[in-house]
Amino acid sequence: AQSVTQLDSQVPVFEEAPVELRCNYSSSVSVYLFWYVQYPNQGLQLLLKYLSGSTLVKGINGFEAEFNKSQTSFHLRKPSVHISDTAEYFCAVASFKAAGNKLTFGGGTRVLVKP
């Protein structure tokens, strides 16, 4: 079984400040890792994903994440946030051995960007 823990349920941040959202996972097998964003009253949209290769992954809207296998983490960062980044962010994993594209999600981190 696999699980995902997002360590912060809410992160308030001022506009143009950096933000880091923490994600840790547990799995007995290798995993693929994802970050999704959900803007208010919308569905989820993929920000970025780690499948293999470079552990630093760049996504849309200036976000990036770093896969750390030894610490089983996949933290999301943005050097300077905008008001439009106010949203809920979800970390998710898919196991190498899972059938299909079954994703296990973390509980989400709500980011509130203040002017």
Place this chain on the structure above:
Amino acid sequence: NAGVTQTPKFQVLKTGQSMTLQCAQDMNHEYMSWYRQDPGMGLRLIHYSVGAGITDQGEVPNGYNVSRSTTEDFPLRLLSAAPSQTSVYFCASSARQDFPPDTQYFGPGTRLTVL
């Protein structure tokens, strides 16, 4: 392309009523899934399908039925609604179900309240 569409957007049911949440995609995706989103719990997989005529249970399947008679449609049926099924329901699809997993595309969601 309309992408992934869901109807209705909102629904209120009384305990014991049944209903079907509709999901359709026009991207010819093989893989489709249903998730429910509850505060602090992220998204949890209810049922999924790897192609027409093939469905399987996810993490929280009890109280829900699915079928996949066509590639495009993947309805979710609540047999006898209970207050514990009050949630936001998301349908998702992706192009394939092998490895590495393809990006899942999410619909806008159905907000269901069971009184």
